[in-house]
Amino acid sequence: xxxxxxxxxxxxxxxxxxxxxxxxxxxxxxxxHSLVVIGGSGSGKSVTIKCVLGIIRPxxxxxxxxxxxxTRLRGRAREDYLRKFGMLFxxxxxxxxxxxxxxxxxxxxQGRGMNRRKARDIAVQKLAKVGLxxxxxxxxxxxxxxxxxKRVGLARAIAHDPEIIFFDEPTTGLxxxxxxxxxxxxxxxxxxxxxxxxxITHDMVSARKIADRIAMIYKGKIIWSGPTTEIDKSxxxxxxxxxxxxxxxxxxxxxxx
Numbered sequence: 274x275x276x277x278x279x280x281x282x283x284x285x286x287x288x289x290x291x292x293x294x295x296x297x298x299x300x301x302x303x304x305x306h307s308l309v310v311i312g313g314s315g316s317g318k319s320v321t322i323k324c325v326l327g328i329i330r331p332x333x334x335x336x337x338x339x340x341x342x343x344t345r346l347r348g349r350a351r352e353d354y355l356r357k358f359g360m361l362f363x364x365x366x367x368x369x370x371x372x373x374x375x376x377x378x379x380x381x382x383q384g385r386g387m388n389r390r391k392a393r394d395i396a397v398q399k400l401a402k403v404g405l406x407x408x409x410x411x412x413x414x415x416x417x418x419x420x421x422x423k424r425v426g427l428a429r430a431i432a433h434d435p436e437i438i439f440f441d442e443p444t445t446g447l448x449x450x451x452x453x454x455x456x457x458x459x460x461x462x463x464x465x466x467x468x469x470x471x472x473i474t475h476d477m478v479s480a481r482k483i484a485d486r487i488a489m490i491y492k493g494k495i496i497w498s499g500p501t502t503e504i505d506k507s508x509x510x511x512x513x514x515x516x517x518x519x520x521x522x523x524x525x526x527x528x529x530x
Contacts, residue, residue, distance in 0.1 A: 277416065278337070279304040279437065280325060281471040285334035286493075287320055291379035294320045295331065296493030296528045302486075306472040307463055309484035311477070311515065311516065314317075316490045322439055325471070326358065327351060338437075356384075359435035359468075361426045363442040367414040373400070374410035377428045385433070399428040402465070403458055420451040431462060439461070440472035456482040477516050489515065491524070 280302040284486045287295040302308045310318050324338055327346060336344050338357065346354050357467045375382070377399055378392035385444055387395075399409050403424040423443065429472045430438055443459060444452035457477050458507040463470050464485075474480050480487055481501055488498035489512050504516060514522030 274370060277303050279339065279405060280471065280489055281337040282321070282325070283335045283337075285324055285331045285336060287317075287323070287324060287331050295324070297495070298335070300495055300498070302469060302471060303469060306473070306486055307484050308456075308486045308488060309472045309474055309480040309491055310488050311473075311475060311480055312476065312490040313515070316424060317493050318490055319441065320475060321490065322441065322471065326355070326360075326439075332356055353391055356433065357436045359430035359433065359438040361396065361423070361430045361438065361440045361443055361444050367425060369414055371410050372413060373405075373417070373425050374412065377426060377432050379429065380433055391403075395432060395512070396428070399432050400425070402431065402462065403428045404417055420454065423451075423455050424448065427462065428457075429465060434466070436468060438468050438470045440470060440474075440483070442474050442476075443472065444474070444476050444484075449478075451480075452476070452479060459483050477518075 280300070282298050282300040285298040286392040290294070294333040298321060299316070299483070300321070310321060311319050318436065320329060324331050325338070331344060335342055338354070343450055344352055371379070376397035381392040381395060381520050382389060393410070397410055400409060404419065405428070409421070410415070414425065417425065421489050440459065444455055447455060456497050460483055464502045472483060484501045486498065487501050487504050488495050490496070491511055497507050499507070504512065507513065510523050514524050
């Protein structure tokens with residue numbers, strides 16, 4: 274296997290009852306690159322990420338991270354493996370009952386047993402990295418705008434200096450200007466940290482900005498992947514329809530009356 278691959282999926286399959294969600298996904302993500310997986314709702318984007326994280330176990334296929342097969346990890350080995358990852362959730366997924374700094378430091382305190390003072394210092398540093406001042410640290414998430422909550426989510430994702438960051442629909446629910454601010458922030462943060470990133474989105478503006486590679490999943494398979502600069506000349510009619518948001522084309526949307 275090529276040593277420069279950070280994440281590699283080979284023939285990954287997953288079904289839930291009669292519904293086939295992943296039907297032999299092959300995907301390779303080189304170290305230090307930013308890959309966005311695009312595709313419609315229910316196409317298997319989230320399930321793919323959950324398989325890599327071990328939240329869902331695939332029915333077949335292999336997943337390698339840093340050359341290690343990871344689908345059967347247990348106990349301490351799995352805990353060590355998960356420390357490589359940071360995650361920015363779709364809704365920011367902050368705990369309302371905790372102040373901002375404790376949200377950012379949650380994994381450091383709960384997962385690593387770090388003392389609260391040191392964890393708070395790190396949280397404030399990470400908030401500064403995403404453009405939030407120390408005065409935000411003691412606020413509750415409910416006092417923040419949607420864009421600020423996303424920033425806090427990003428600060429939490431980078432709190433433990435991960436090697437890989439997953440972004441789950443990072444601009445959902447944001448107005449176009451704030452979405453652009455978050456996209457810029459993701460690009461600069463990734464560059465600063467030198468991390469590998471895997472994102473899922475159906476926002477093509479975001480995909481073009483944060484990715485150097487794009488892959489499209491359709492009916493449980495990767496039907497196209499390549500450099501972001503080549504997606505407009507993919508020669509794939511499914512990809513073409515999706516990236517231009519056209520109702521007419523080979524992808525038929527189910528419309529229930």
